[in-house]
Amino acid sequence: NQTTGELMAVKQLKIEPTDGQSRAVYLASLEREIDLYKQLRHRHIVGYIAMEQDEANNLLYIFLEYVSGGSIQSMLERFGRFSESLVRIYTRQLLLGLEYLHANKIVHRDIKGGNVLVDADGVVKLADFGASKVNKAFHDPTITDGCKSIRGSVFWMAPEVIKGDGYGRRADIWSVGCTVIEMLTATHPWPGIDNTWTAIFHIAKASSGPPVPADASECAKDFLQQCFNLEARSRPTASQV
Template sequence: ALCGHQEGGGLAAHLLGGGSIASLLSRFGPLSEPVIRLFTRQLLSGLAYLHAQRTMHRDVKGANLLVEKTGCIKLADFGMAKTIAEAVSFTKSFKGSAFWMAPEVIRQQGHGVAADIWSLGCTVLEMATGKPPWAQCATQVQAIFKIASSSELPAVPAALSPQASEFILLCLQRDPAARPSAEALLRHPFVVIQVGSSYM
């Protein structure tokens, strides 16, 4: 379980009844930004740990994030996880869920830890909108084409704070080398817990 500061997150999870983030979104709609912040910080902590072990998750999305009633997040479905050694750092495989896939993965140009960061950005958008990223695309094929062949990014809701918007856009850099590491993103103002902040 990925647990951090639980103020607000535990209450939200208790009220929502637990389950995957995707199932919570389908039942209750978008999450509030304070709850997104808490869940994102926990997810980042988990990714930073995995990446430090030279392991990639390769399928980060709301359906693979389980919320316990305590407000802790569990990163599930490690069936896709690979160590960098196994993957030779750039696995040329087309696996995962297209709406959350990084451009380099769809173009089969390899899959390093930066692809998990792209998927993280897509998952933050999913929590903020209640829908998968690229939800305007009618099919996975259309989404795949848009992700791989255009310079377009998924729309970021105007209601999000500037810090949340910047965080998402940092994750969604089309050049994988330009995406910050999970460790660096843990220091971003969007996820840094401020003493005395209101969480709900």
């Protein structure tokens, strides 16, 4: 910000209406969601600051809180797998941010190391709401009728999402479990599978969650077992896990 000197991150979006929407309808919908996110204020959520539209180039700029430490994914690439004690600290903070989102009727739909940022003080912040869904009728605690489309990163997706049964808060919990494995192993949660389509078929037919690292503690194994319950309704909420 040239006026205040505040550092900000800038996300650039191409304005591309989908599903036969007019440009005006698409923009109005996008602006409504962004306005909601700008109202979110939580220590573990990346803050939205402002938005500007570049009509000449058909672009939208979203100004966000700057998080200097980068993503968990980038940290894993630089330093390798995390100790379980660090994973526990980061996971607790991630769950606090997710609990806040869910309380505000927002399903993130793309939780993974690349979308979890860490600031200079070691504070975790959940970022990138590009796949998020605001559910205006958040009555069902598991699967929402308004969230049928597949959005997000396949390797971190819950089976019910892959199978097209919908996406609710409990699917975010599955993705948290996948992110824990990512932090413990410095790789995606389904090792040995590198093809997206192979992952889709494998996860849809899986009889259990991703393999848990053999050296994980019993506490970590119990946590992951809860996250990877194949029955979405039986998974804990962000406040329970």
